[in-house]
Amino acid sequence: MTVRLYDTRAQALRDFMPITDGAVGMYVCGPTVQSSPHIGHLRSALVYDILRRWLTHRGYEVTLVRNVTDIDDKILINSSAAQAEGSSEQWWALAYRFELEFTAGYTALGVMPPTYEPRATASIPQMQDLITRLIETGHAYVADDGSGDVYFDVKSWPAYGELTHQSIENMEAATDADPRAKRDARDFALWKGRKEDEPESASWPSPWGDGRPGWHIECSAMSERYLGSHFDIHGGGLDLRFPHHENELAQSTAAGHEFANYWVHNGLVHVNGQKMSKSLGNSVYASELLAQARPLVIRYYLGAAHYRSTLDFHDGSLTEAEAALDRIAGFFERVDRRLAATRFAGSGAQVVPTAFTEAMDDDLAVPQALAVLHDTVRSGNAALDAEDLEAAAIARGQALAMTNVLGINPLATEWNAADDTGARSALSALVERLLDDRQAARANRDFAAADRIRDELVGAGITIEDTPTGAHWSVEQ
Numbered sequence: 001m002t003v004r005l006y007d008t009r010a011q012a013l014r015d016f017m018p019i020t021d022g023a024v025g026m027y028v029c030g031p032t033v034q035s036s037p038h039i040g041h042l043r044s045a046l047v048y049d050i051l052r053r054w055l056t057h058r059g060y061e062v063t064l065v066r067n068v069t070d071i072d073d074k075i076l077i078n079s080s081a082a083q084a085e086g087s088s089e090q091w092w093a094l095a096y097r098f099e100l101e102f103t104a105g106y107t108a109l110g111v112m113p114p115t116y117e118p119r120a121t122a123s124i125p126q127m128q129d130l131i132t133r134l135i136e137t138g139h140a141y142v143a144d145d146g147s148g149d150v151y152f153d154v155k156s157w158p159a160y161g162e163l164t165h166q167s168i169e170n171m172e173a174a175t176d177a178d179p180r181a182k183r184d185a186r187d188f189a190l191w192k193g194r195k196e197d198e199p200e201s202a203s204w205p206s207p208w209g210d211g212r213p214g215w216h217i218e219c220s221a222m223s224e225r226y227l228g229s230h231f232d233i234h235g236g237g238l239d240l241r242f243p244h245h246e247n248e249l250a251q252s253t254a255a256g257h258e259f260a261n262y263w264v265h266n267g268l269v270h271v272n273g274q275k276m277s278k279s280l281g282n283s284v285y286a287s288e289l290l291a292q293a294r295p296l297v298i299r300y301y302l303g304a305a306h307y308r309s310t311l312d313f314h315d316g317s318l319t320e321a322e323a324a325l326d327r328i329a330g331f332f333e334r335v336d337r338r339l340a341a342t343r344f345a346g347s348g349a350q351v352v353p354t355a356f357t358e359a360m361d362d363d364l365a366v367p368q369a370l371a372v373l374h375d376t377v378r379s380g381n382a383a384l385d386a387e388d389l390e391a392a393a394i395a396r397g398q399a400l401a402m403t404n405v406l407g408i409n410p411l412a413t414e415w416n417a418a419d420d421t422g423a424r425s426a427l428s429a430l431v432e433r434l435l436d437d438r439q440a441a442r443a444n445r446d447f448a449a450a451d452r453i454r455d456e457l458v459g460a461g462i463t464i465e466d467t468p469t470g471a472h473w474s475v476e477q
Contacts, residue, residue: 143181148193148209348397
């Protein structure tokens with residue numbers, strides 16, 4: 001079976017056929033660094049991290065480009081508002097500060113760094129070249145009001161609307177620039193002439209006057225610069241389909257590019273059944289989320305639903321993810337302890353089961369893949385109960401392979417380093433002392449004291465397993 005992906009443009013599942021055998025070029029719209037990252041940003045980055053990991057597992061060399069939009073209307077507005085309240089922070093410093101927050105959030109969740117992470121402000125010449133091409137081919141025009149604005153002429157491109165399957169007549173007017181000099185209300189800005197109230201540092205010289213790029217042209221120029229005019233996958237959040245991705249596709253193809261072969265969009269995040277919005281005051285920011293649970297738990301939670309579905313964050317979401325991870329970690333602890341000093345220690349080929357591969361190949365069906373993982377954990381525990389050490393070792397290898405592919409292996413160094421090792425050490429010391437006391441009581445045939453210690457531990461959520469090599473404990477799953 002080959003990898004299949006849902007292509008928004010085709011509105012169908014399509015077999016994935018790369019342009020170049022064995023290689024994948026993927027462009028993902030990264031953040032506009034105007035404010036702190038929220039749960040939706042983390043989910044989107046994680047979706048494409050999982051896709052990248054799976055394509056790599058399937059033998060492809062993946063080049064992932066994820067941009068940073070560091071010049072934008074909202075960045076300037078937020079900077080201006082902060083300065084009006086006494087801040088001395090410049091717009092570019094504000095953008096960089098929030099960029100670091102995004103990076104920290106991605107890193108905490110084990111999202112691998114992209115192959116390239118270009119900032120929009122570093123590709124201004126490429127944007128101007130693309131705009132010049134569109135003007136020369138009759139698909140863009142310079143405003144006649146002396147503002148220095150340049151617009152894409154949507155009616156000059158008959159295919160406009162093909163990504164979201166809309167006709168121009170049914171589209172809303174573009175609100176990204178002053179409409180006075182537009183030939184059509186739906187024309188969108190490619191270049192924005194500098195306004196009197198904007199800082200000089202937020203503008204660049206151009207053939208049309210000092211100014212800055214429009215949002216949409218940024219991604220078209222950066223994807224061409226780092227992946228060429230024809231690449232495999234363009235990804236981003238569902239909210240970017242229109243107008244952002246629709247406009248990207250129009251301006252790039254109008255300039256003569258083949259652009260992206262597959263358009264992949266991840267679903268959004270709701271909170272308690274409602275769409276996140278500032279007006280509702282229900283946004284969940286990355287810092288708040290990471291304060292609620294271990295990063296590994298958050299990664300598991302955000303990646304567990306199908307990437308195209310709406311993910312609802314509610315009370316208990318992270319508790320469920322924690323319990324699922326504890327079952328996996330508990331199996332690894334148990335199987336490694338039992339296989340130690342046997343010929344099966346460390347054995348079990350790390351090969352993902354066929355059912356897992358079929359699920360991941362089928363439009364990245366992570367829920368079904370996780371079902372295979374948990375079935376494997378259950379069968380591994382059953383094998384341990386039956387003292388079938390060979391079957392237990394096989395299950396161990398398969399579970400390790402699956403968790404490694406998904407980036408949720410609880411034994412991996414990055415997750416253990418991120419845990420509160422001090423608290424774990426303190427807990428371990430206390431439990432081990434009590435187990436020593438219990439063993440001493442049993443040796444003295446004081447079974448009442450031994451049972452009392454066991455009951456106290458169980459009451460505190462500690463599971464005790466008596467084995468021929470001694471008592472072992474774990475946090476109750």
